[in-house]
Amino acid sequence: MAKTYFTEDHEWLRVEGGIATVGITDYAQEQLGDLVFVELPETGRKLAKGDTAVVVESVKAASDVYAPVDGEITEANNALSSDPSLVNSAATGDGWLWKMKLANESQLEGLLDEAGYQAHIG
Amino acid sequence: MTGDDTKHLPLEDLHAAVGARFGAFAGWSMPLTYPAGVMKEHLHTREQAGLFDISHMKLFEVSGPGAAALLDRACPLDAGALDISQSKYTFFLNEAAGIIDDLIVTRLGDERFMVVANAGNAAVDEKHLRGLAEDFEAKVDALDRVFLAIQGPEAWAALARAGIETGSLLFMHGIEPRQNWFMSRSGYTGEDGFEIGLPEADARDLVARLLEDERVLWIGLAARDSLRLEAGLCLHGQDITPEIDPASAGLMWAIPKDIRAAGAFIGADALRAIVERGPAQKRVGLKPEGRQPVRAGAALFDADGNQAGHVTSGGFGPSAGHPVAMGYVSTALAKPGAKLLADVRGTKIPIDINPLPFTPHRYRKG
Numbered sequence: 187m188a189k190t191y192f193t194e195d196h197e198w199l200r201v202e203g204g205i206a207t208v209g210i211t212d213y214a215q216e217q218l219g220d221l222v223f224v225e226l227p228e229t230g231r232k233l234a235k236g237d238t239a240v241v242v243e244s245v246k247a248a249s250d251v252y253a254p255v256d257g258e259i260t261e262a263n264n265a266l267s268s269d270p271s272l273v274n275s276a277a278t279g280d281g282w283l284w285k286m287k288l289a290n291e292s293q294l295e296g297l298l299d300e301a302g303y304q305a306h307i308g
Numbered sequence: 309m310t311g312d313d314t315k316h317l318p319l320e321d322l323h324a325a326v327g328a329r330f331g332a333f334a335g336w337s338m339p340l341t342y343p344a345g346v347m348k349e350h351l352h353t354r355e356q357a358g359l360f361d362i363s364h365m366k367l368f369e370v371s372g373p374g375a376a377a378l379l380d381r382a383c384p385l386d387a388g389a390l391d392i393s394q395s396k397y398t399f400f401l402n403e404a405a406g407i408i409d410d411l412i413v414t415r416l417g418d419e420r421f422m423v424v425a426n427a428g429n430a431a432v433d434e435k436h437l438r439g440l441a442e443d444f445e446a447k448v449d450a451l452d453r454v455f456l457a458i459q460g461p462e463a464w465a466a467l468a469r470a471g472i473e474t475g476s477l478l479f480m481h482g483i484e485p486r487q488n489w490f491m492s493r494s495g496y497t498g499e500d501g502f503e504i505g506l507p508e509a510d511a512r513d514l515v516a517r518l519l520e521d522e523r524v525l526w527i528g529l530a531a532r533d534s535l536r537l538e539a540g541l542c543l544h545g546q547d548i549t550p551e552i553d554p555a556s557a558g559l560m561w562a563i564p565k566d567i568r569a570a571g572a573f574i575g576a577d578a579l580r581a582i583v584e585r586g587p588a589q590k591r592v593g594l595k596p597e598g599r600q601p602v603r604a605g606a607a608l609f610d611a612d613g614n615q616a617g618h619v620t621s622g623g624f625g626p627s628a629g630h631p632v633a634m635g636y637v638s639t640a641l642a643k644p645g646a647k648l649l650a651d652v653r654g655t656k657i658p659i660d661i662n663p664l665p666f667t668p669h670r671y672r673k674g
Contacts, residue, residue: 223624245534
């Protein structure tokens with residue numbers, strides 16, 4: 187049974203079997219505007235919480251997306267190479283950014299649940 | 309610092325009511341995008357008509373028997389040679405020929421001119437112009453106006469429907485169609501279009517009539533930037549600055565030949581010396597390979613890894629369909645087709661020097 191977590195940096199994580207699928211929230215994609223490029227991470231890359239995992243580029247600006255927890259990249263969403271606008275149209279679905287194997291599942295306890303995130307964005 | 313010095317547009321309520329997202333620019337809170345989003349706003353402007361609130365920009369009226377002489381001193385311009393209603397793109401230069409601001413000067417009458425200046429430089433421009441005016445029989449009035457731009461192939465038709473005929477007005481001409489109005493056929497998108505300075509009450513009325521027309525959409529500052537970048541137009545503070553002269557910027561076309569040779573404008577000697585020896589670097593268009601935008605500040609390298617220049621504006625061109633940029637490179641390399649590398653977060657991305665503009669200008673010249 188997958189469980190979804192959120193961060194104050196407007197990311198979501200869907201965790202199932204020790205693997206987290208990570209993306210940005212609908213609120214975040216709205217703030218960024220139309221995306222034109224996503225710089226995806228290489229599979230196998232080890233990330234510490236707070237490392238830049240992905241750079242999303244809108245018409246106007248580039249923004250970093252940080253690793254919300256420690257782990258290793260197992261897959262990047264290559265569909266975004268040809269269609270970065272998937273992040274705008276389906277931020278919490280087909281517009282996911284990467285999957286990572288969690289190094290320390292206890293870090294999930296520090297994240298927000300959906301109600302906590304909704305309260306955060308007001 | 310106490311309080312918030314951010315300036316607000318007189319029509320801010322109208323933008324807020326349609327869901328604009330605001331951001332800071334040049335000391336102003338400006339609509340960056342509307343709910344349609346930058347991509348659609350950009351394309352809509354090229355296909356139909358975009359309405360922009362550019363009231364952050366400043367209009368100055370310069371008048372008096374010495375008005376032309378004052379402008380000839382402040383700008384590399386022959387103001388007295390302009391026909392009435394003729395506009396000219398020009399600059400204020402400093403003694404080193406650096407560009408203090410770029411401007412459009414329009415002759416309104418025998419002794420009256422309109423000067424349109426950039427938001428970020430308005431205070432500096434006003435001080436500069438007023439200081440110089442002390443030596444001339446001329447006065448400088450900063451006008452309190454809402455300033456709107458309507459840009460795109462349907463702009464003229466939308467204005468006609470709103471009761472404003474533009475038929476005989478050609479590109480780079482400006483008139484005063486009503487009391488306290490100034491309307492020029494000009495813009496910052498590469499499209500046919502108009503810029504209209506007018507009192508707030510008139511502006512509210514005009515905006516309401518324009519927005520009844522489904523061809524007209526509000527367009528934010530984000531699309532204004534991508535439109536001007538595709539059109540190869542400079543943004544002061546990025547592509548031109550007080551450290552950059554018109555020769556390096558590739559803007560000598562804006563200076564009449566006799567003024568280049570004999571004009572007595574501020575910075576004339578320095579500019580002649582730069583032209584004589586040739587500028588060390590030149591402004592060029594840049595087309596990154598692939599989809600990744602290369603943005604302002606990125607360093608450029610030649611094939612041997614030597615630094616060759618830097619990017620001053622960059623982003624994605626929705627009409628071009630690829631990333632677009634401009635910047636400065638050593639004069640020897642400044643040739644269309646030359647292949648360089650741009651450093652983006654440590655990765656070297658191939659980037660070609662590309663002719664400007666990226667999208668053809670569609671001005672109504674006659």
